[in-house]
Amino acid sequence: MGKIELFENKLIFERRDELTVIEGYGENCLRCRSTKNGRISDEAWTLMSPKIQAKCVVSGDEKVATISNGLVSAKIEAGNIWHGGVITYYRDGKQILKTKFEGDYTTRNMHVEGDHYQVKVIFYANEGEHFYGLGQEQEDQFDRKGSTCNLLHYNTKSALPVVYSSLGYGFFWNNPAPGRCELTNNHTMWVADSTYQADYLIYAGETPADTMKIYCDLTGYAPEFPDWAGGFWQSKLRYESQDELLEVAREYKKRGIPIDAIIIDYFHWTEQGEWKFDPKYWPDPKAMCDELKEMNIQPIVSIWPTINPKSENFMEMNEGNMLIRTENGQYGTFDFYGQQTFIDPMNPKTAKFVWDKVKGNYYNNGIKNFWLDEAEPEVHPQQFGHLKFYLGNGAQTAMLYPYYYAKMFYDGLKEAGEDKIILLTRAAYPGSQKYGAAVWNGDIMSTFEALRMSVKSGLSMAMSGIPWWNSDIGGFHAGDIESEYFRELIVRWFQFGLFSPIMRLHGARTRSKNHKPRNPAIIEPSGGDNEIWCFGEENYPVLKKLIELRERMKPYTKKYMDIASKTGKPIMRPMFFDYYQDEISYTLEEQYMYGEEILFAPIVDQGQVEREVYLPEGNWVNVFDKKLYQGKQFINCHAELHEFIAFVKEGSSALSIFDIL
Numbered sequence: 001m002g003k004i005e006l007f008e009n010k011l012i013f014e015r016r017d018e019l020t021v022i023e024g025y026g027e028n029c030l031r032c033r034s035t036k037n038g039r040i041s042d043e044a045w046t047l048m049s050p051k052i053q054a055k056c057v058v059s060g061d062e063k064v065a066t067i068s069n070g071l072v073s074a075k076i077e078a079g080n081i082w083h084g085g086v087i088t089y090y091r092d093g094k095q096i097l098k099t100k101f102e103g104d105y106t107t108r109n110m111h112v113e114g115d116h117y118q119v120k121v122i123f124y125a126n127e128g129e130h131f132y133g134l135g136q137e138q139e140d141q142f143d144r145k146g147s148t149c150n151l152l153h154y155n156t157k158s159a160l161p162v163v164y165s166s167l168g169y170g171f172f173w174n175n176p177a178p179g180r181c182e183l184t185n186n187h188t189m190w191v192a193d194s195t196y197q198a199d200y201l202i203y204a205g206e207t208p209a210d211t212m213k214i215y216c217d218l219t220g221y222a223p224e225f226p227d228w229a230g231g232f233w234q235s236k237l238r239y240e241s242q243d244e245l246l247e248v249a250r251e252y253k254k255r256g257i258p259i260d261a262i263i264i265d266y267f268h269w270t271e272q273g274e275w276k277f278d279p280k281y282w283p284d285p286k287a288m289c290d291e292l293k294e295m296n297i298q299p300i301v302s303i304w305p306t307i308n309p310k311s312e313n314f315m316e317m318n319e320g321n322m323l324i325r326t327e328n329g330q331y332g333t334f335d336f337y338g339q340q341t342f343i344d345p346m347n348p349k350t351a352k353f354v355w356d357k358v359k360g361n362y363y364n365n366g367i368k369n370f371w372l373d374e375a376e377p378e379v380h381p382q383q384f385g386h387l388k389f390y391l392g393n394g395a396q397t398a399m400l401y402p403y404y405y406a407k408m409f410y411d412g413l414k415e416a417g418e419d420k421i422i423l424l425t426r427a428a429y430p431g432s433q434k435y436g437a438a439v440w441n442g443d444i445m446s447t448f449e450a451l452r453m454s455v456k457s458g459l460s461m462a463m464s465g466i467p468w469w470n471s472d473i474g475g476f477h478a479g480d481i482e483s484e485y486f487r488e489l490i491v492r493w494f495q496f497g498l499f500s501p502i503m504r505l506h507g508a509r510t511r512s513k514n515h516k517p518r519n520p521a522i523i524e525p526s527g528g529d530n531e532i533w534c535f536g537e538e539n540y541p542v543l544k545k546l547i548e549l550r551e552r553m554k555p556y557t558k559k560y561m562d563i564a565s566k567t568g569k570p571i572m573r574p575m576f577f578d579y580y581q582d583e584i585s586y587t588l589e590e591q592y593m594y595g596e597e598i599l600f601a602p603i604v605d606q607g608q609v610e611r612e613v614y615l616p617e618g619n620w621v622n623v624f625d626k627k628l629y630q631g632k633q634f635i636n637c638h639a640e641l642h643e644f645i646a647f648v649k650e651g652s653s654a655l656s657i658f659d660i661l
Contacts, residue, residue, distance in 0.1 A: 001015065001078055001079065001080055001084055002014060002015030002016075002018070002078045002079075002084050002085060003015070003062045003078060004060065004061070004062045004063065004064070004065045004076060004078055005062070006058050006059075006060060006061075006065055007058065008056070008058065009023055009024045009053075009054050009055075009056045009058070009067075010022060010023035010024070010056075010058075010067065011023075011058065011065050011067050011074075011076055013076050013078065013085060015078075015084060015085065017036050017106045017109065018034065018035075018036060018085060018105070018106075018109075019034065019035055019036075019037070019038070019039070019040060020032065020033070020034040020076070020085065020087075021033050021034075021040050022067055022074050022076065022087070023054070023056075023067075024054025024055070024056040024067065024069035025050050025054060025069075025201060025218075026050030026051060026052055026054060026214070026217060026218070027050075027052055027054070027069070027070055027214065027217075028069060028070035028071045028072055028203055028204055028205060028214055029050075029054070029069060029070075029072065029201055029202070029203035029214055029218070030067065030069055030072050030073075030074055030089070030201065030202050030203075031174075031199070031200070031201045032074070032087070032198070032199075032200055032201075032202070033197050033198065033199045034108075034121075034197060034198045035109070035117075035196060035197035035198070036106075036109035036111075036117055037115050037196060037197065040197065041196050041197055043196070044174075045174055045175070045176055045199075045400070046174075046176075046219060046400070046403055046429060046430050046431035047172075047174050047201075047218060047219065047430075047431075048217070048218060048219060048220060048431075050217070050218075051217055054069050055069070056068060056069045057069075060075075062078065063077070063078045064076070064077050064078070070204075071091055071092050071204040071205070071206075072089065072090065072091055072169070072202055072203060072204050073089070073090045073093075074087055074088065074089050074090070074202075075087070075088045075090075083101070084105075085099075085105060086098065086099055087099045089169075089202050091167065091168055091169050091204045092168075092204070094167075096126070096165070096167050096168075096169050096202075097123045097124075097171075097188070097202065098123060098124045099121070099122065099123055100122045100123055100124045100187055101122070102120075102122060107120075108120045108121070108122070108198075112193075112194045112395070113194075115196055116194045116195060116196060116395070116396060117194070117195065117196075118191065118192070118193050118194060119175075119191070119192045119195050119197065119198045120189060120190070120191050121189070121190045121198050121200060122187050122188070122189045123187060123188040123189070124187065124188075125184065125185055125186055125187050125188055126167065128166075129145060129165055129166055129167055130143045130145050130165070130166035130586050131143065131144040131145050131163045131164070131165055131166075131183045132144060132163060132164045132459070132460065132463040132574065133160065133162050133163040133164055133460060133463040133464045134149045134159065134160060134161070134162070134163060134181060134460065134464065135157070135158045135159045135160035135428070135460060135461065135464050135466075136156075136157065136158050136439075136441050136457035136458075136460050136461050136464075137149070137156060137157040137158075137159075137457070138156050138157070138441075138444060138450070138453050138457075139453060139456075140449070140452060140453050140456065141456065141589075142456040142459050142460060142574070142589040143586070143587075143589065144163065144183050144460075145183050146183065146184060146185060147183055147184075148180060148181065148182045148183070148184065149180060149181045149182075149183075150178075150179075150180050151173075151177075151178055151179045151180055151181060151191075151192075151399065152178040152179075152382065152384070152398070152399065153375075153376035153398075153399065153401070153402065153427045154376055154378065154382060155376065155378055155426065155442045155443055156441060156442035156443060156444055157442070158376075158402070158426070158427040158428050158439060158441075158442075158461075159399065160428060160429060160430055160461075160464040160465070160466070161173035161174075161175065161179075161181065161190070161399075161430070162215065162430055162464050162465065163181075163183070163463075164208060164211060164212075164463050166576070166586050168204055168205075168208075168211065168580075169202060169203065169204040169211065170201075170202070170203050170204065170211045170212075170214065170215050171200065171201070171202055172200060172201045172203075172215065172218065172219075172430065173190045173192075173199075173200050174199040174200060174201060174430075175192045175195055175198070175199055175200075176396070176397050176398070176399035176400045176429065177192040177193055177194050177195045177395060177396045177397070177398070177399065178192075178193050178384050178394075178395065178398055178399065179191040179192040179193045193395060194385065194393075194395035194396050195396055196396075201218065203215065203218070207580055208576065208577045208580050209567065209568075209569050209577065209578075212463075212465065212567075212568040212569060212570075213567055213568045213569075215465050215568065216433075216465060216567075216568035219430045219431040219433070219434070219465060220431050220433060220434025221433065221434060221564075221565055221566070221568060222433045222434065222436070222467050222468055222561075222564055222565050223420070223421060223434065223435075223436050223565060224419070224420050224562065224565055225420070225422070225468070225557075225558060225561035225562065225564075225565065226420040226421075226422050227420075227554070227558060228260045228261065228296075228298055229260070229261070229422050229438075229502065230260075230502075230550075230553070230554040230557035230558055230561070231258060231259070231260030231261070231503070231550060231551055231554055232257075232258055232259050232260055232261075232503050232504075232505075232547045232550055232551070233259075233260065233261040233262070233263065233300075233502065233503065233504035233505065234248065234249075234252065234259055234261065234262045234263070234505055234531070235262070235263035235265065235504060235505060235506040235530070236265070236505075236506065236507065236509070236526070236527065236529070236530035236531075237265055237476075237506070237507065237508040237509075237526065237527040237530075238264075238265035238266060238267065238268075238524070238526050238527070239262075239264060239265065239526070240281060240518055240519050240522055240525065240526050241281040241282065241518070241519065242281065242282045242283060242284065242285070242288045244518065245262060245264060245288070246288060246291060246292075248262065248531060249262050249291075249292055249295060249297050250295075251531070251533075252297075252531075253295050253297075255533070255544075257532065257544055257547055257548075258547055258548060258550070258551035259297055259547075260296070260297065260298060261297060261298040261299075261300055261369070261504075262292065262297055262298075262299060262300070263300045263301075263302065263371060263424075263504075263506070264299065264300065264301045264302060265302045265371075266302045266304055266373060266524065267522075267523050267524040268281070268282055268301070268302070271308070271310050271311050271312070272304060272306045272307055272308055272310075272311065272336075272337070272340055273306060273307025273308060273310075273311030273313055273314060273317075273340075273343075274311050274312055274313060274357075275303065275313075275354065275357045275358050275361055275362070276357070276361035276362075277361065281519065281522070285362075285365040285366070285367070286365040286366055289365055289366030289367060290366060293366065298368075298369055299366065299367050299369070300367070300369040300370065300371055300424065301362055301367050301369075301370060301371065302370075302371040302373050303358065303370050303371065303372055303373065303409075304373050304374050305342045305343045305345070305372075305374055305375075305377055305405060306334060306336065306340040306341070306342060306374060307323065307340060307341060307342070307343060308338055308339060308340050308341070310338075313353075313357065316353075317343065317350070317353065320349060320353075321344075321347065321349075321390075322343060322344060322347055322349055322350035322353055323341050323342065323343055323344055323350075324341055324342045324343070324344045324377070324379075324387055324388065324389060325344075325387070325388040326386055326387060326388060327385070327386055327387070327388055327393065328386070333377075333379040333380065333387070334374075334377070334378055334379055334380055335380065337523065337524070342374075342377045342379070344389055344390050345401070345404040345405045345407070345408045346389050346390040346391045346397070346400060346401070346404045347389075347390035350390070350408075351404070351407070351408040351411065351412075354408060355408060355409070355411075355412035358370070358409070358412065359412060359416065363412075363413075363416060368413065368418055369422060369423075369424075370409055370423055370424070371423075371424040371425075372402075372405055372406060372409065372423050372424065372425040372426070373425075373426055374426065375401070375402040375405050375406075375425045375426040375427040375428075376401065376402065376426065376427045377401055377405075384398035389401075399429055400429055401427070401429075402425060402426075402427035402428050402429055402432060402437070403428070403429040403430075403431055403432050403435075405425070406423050406425055406428075406432050406435040406436070406437045407435050409421075409423055409435075410423065410435035410436055421435075421436040422436050422438050422468065423435065423436045423437055423438060424438050424440065424470075424504075425437045425438065425439055425440075426439070426440060426442050427439070428461075428466055430464075430465060432466065433465055433466050433467065433468070436468070437466065437468065438468035438469070438470065438501075438502055439461060439466050439468065439469050439470075440469070440470045440471055440472065440502075440504070441454055441457045441458075441469075441471050442476075443472075443476040443477060443508075444471065444472065444475050444476055444477070445475050445476070445477045445478060446474055446475030446476065446477060446478050446479030446480075446486060446489060446507060447475060447489070448489060448492070448604060448605055448606045450475050451475070451489065451492060451493050451496065451602075451604050452590070452604035452605070454471040454496070455496065455589075455590055455592070455602055455604060456589055456590075457469075457471070458470075458471070458500060458501075458572050459572065459573075459574050459589075459592055462570035462572050462573055462574070463570075463574065465568065466570075467501065467561070467564040467568070467569075467570040467571060467572075468501050468502065468561075469500070469501050469502070469572065470497070470500050470501060470502035470503070470504050471493075471496075471497075471500065471504075472504070472505075472506040472507050473490070473493045473494055473496075473497045473503070473504060473505040473506065473507075474486070474489065474490045474493050474494075474505065474506075474507045474509075474530075475489070475493070475507060476506065476507050476508055477507075477508060478508075478510065479507050479508075479509045479510060479528075480509070480510040481509050481510070481512075481528055481529060481530070481534055481535055482512060485606065486535075487535050487536045487538075487539055488606060488607075488641060489606075490535050490539065490543070491535075491539055491542055491543065491641050491642070492602070492603050492604065492641075494542075494543050494546045495546065495602060495603070495644040496602045496604075497546075497550075498546050498549055498550055498553070498644070499572070499592075499594045499598070499600040499602075499646070500572060501557070501561070501570075501571050501572055503547075503550050505530060505532070506530070507527070507530055508527040508528075509527045509528030509529060509530050510527070510528050511527060511528045512528060512529075515528065532544060532547070542641070542642045545660070545661075548660065549657065549658065549660065549661075552657045552660070553657050556595060556597075556598075556654055556657060557571065557595075559595070560594075560595040560596075571594060571595050572592060572593075572594060573592060573593050574588070574592055574593075575588045575591065575592060575593060575614070575616065576588075577593065578593060578596060578616075579616040579617065582616055582617065582632075584614060585614075585616060588614055590602065590604060591613055591614065595654075596649070597648055597649045597652040597654040598646060598647070598648055598649075598652075598654055599613075599615070599616075599620065599646065599647045599648075600644075600645070600646045601613040601637065601645040601646070602644070602645075603639060603644070603645065609638055609639060609640055609641075610636060610637065610638050610639075611636075611637060611639075611645065612634050612635070612636055612637070613634065613635055613636075613637050613645060613647075614633075614634050615629055615630070615631040615632070615633060615634075615635060615647065616631050616632065617631045617632050618631045618649060618650065619631060619649075619650035620647040620648070620649060620650065621647060621648050621649075621650055621655055622637075622646075622647055623646045623647065623648060623655065623658040623661060624639075624643055624658075624661055626655075628650060629647070646658075
């Protein structure tokens, strides 16, 4: 039957094959850990220590006991041998979760090897409940209810095992093992494929914003957003040389187009795993950076964590166990211009070694902002139990990679004296936000479908605690800049970029028939042109105006980024975040708030010029015609290609941003 023990701030339940601890963790939060092993592990992974000691109320006896911590409480029932150990969670006295057995309770811990198990935690489903979060992937769904999600990273997918429920609580699965989450109509289930114990936290605030703040107390807040980063970022696949990059930067300035950053993409290096410019094409990086900074343009350089035996650093890193290894000793985890493996940033020795190379070859030449590509990392085959990291086998730790990858650069930049750090990265894990991770959704297609999914990706990441987010404007793959389809797409995507936390143009554009390579012998040559004057004469003034609007919007963006750094409130936020008492707001997946004052409704379908928009309570001003509309209603809106659909709260000074329309 098992037995419950009561302590000041926790409950312990033990029976054959199960040991469970439920304890207060900070304010309005409970942490539950459960294992088949003989003791509970104190491993916290990326979970931070609570800032405030929990003050719980514990009551009951060895058969039924309750623990309450502010708004959240849990009741555990010892029960009998068949149905014992049931845990019911409550928010403000109302049931939100109740554990569910599927057969014998011992099947929740299926042995894998050693002290590791496939662990399942299953709850009954709640009718009418909505879920938001779980990171990002290419799917046309913001409300995760009715779906399943594999908890692993790959290019275009960044899995953050955290959700917000429309019932007013958050759930954080504190386990970096690959697994899955099922938010289906018959149950809610969290699975870790190989782990020592189940570990999850349930927390609640009075509002979605209060709940997000608790999550950020648990995992960290984004640092202060750099002033320049709220402007326009120029990028392409790829600028092949110092001369080409400077030509583009000068042309932007010559045309009077505001530009705050330009990116030097991959294969500017001598070899994968050497982290330095190829002097043949980049002869004087310091002079290049000096000229860019005279133009008030921040240089950003791409870093890959790949390395191979041709690298001058390989032998030292390999023999020093600074690389990801394989359990059976085989070399190579990624075939890209030869077999590559990846550095292991979980190892402090690796972090110091790589940062020293980066500091000497980039930072000391004036580059202080980095693009951390391949952050998942992109291993093939994606069988993580085959990998050996500093912190353990990949089957138990693989999800941590992007967290430590960002940490490596953040710590290095901090030590070098930088205080406003931003790192463009292709994957994240809970806590990545505190290291300045500005996540993008990977190498997506140049299609309207991908644009529509990107809107939902950005909102999902916002509800996963990642306030700094962006997508490749125009998509990454297969954009034909001479086609009418793409020329329409790029305008609609630029409009979305205007109301994204970061506005960044990027992509591997299709080369024109008349394309002549600049450097025929270069490894990984550039794609087609990707500057705003390359997308047609009619589009050019439209895109220039959008960039000018972004420049005018910088103080507004910075204001809400500062709010995010202090409270966790994302600037790109779903409608229910502020209008949580309006049931309609939980169903709106293709419109959102940009801060508290601007409502944006993107057009995401080819040929579309009209769409329905829901205005919440209050009065709203259309930014184009300046007409006033009353809230709590759906309205039909029209926007030709050169127009977009946005509203500002009546009385907000943000309306003046759009005076140039």
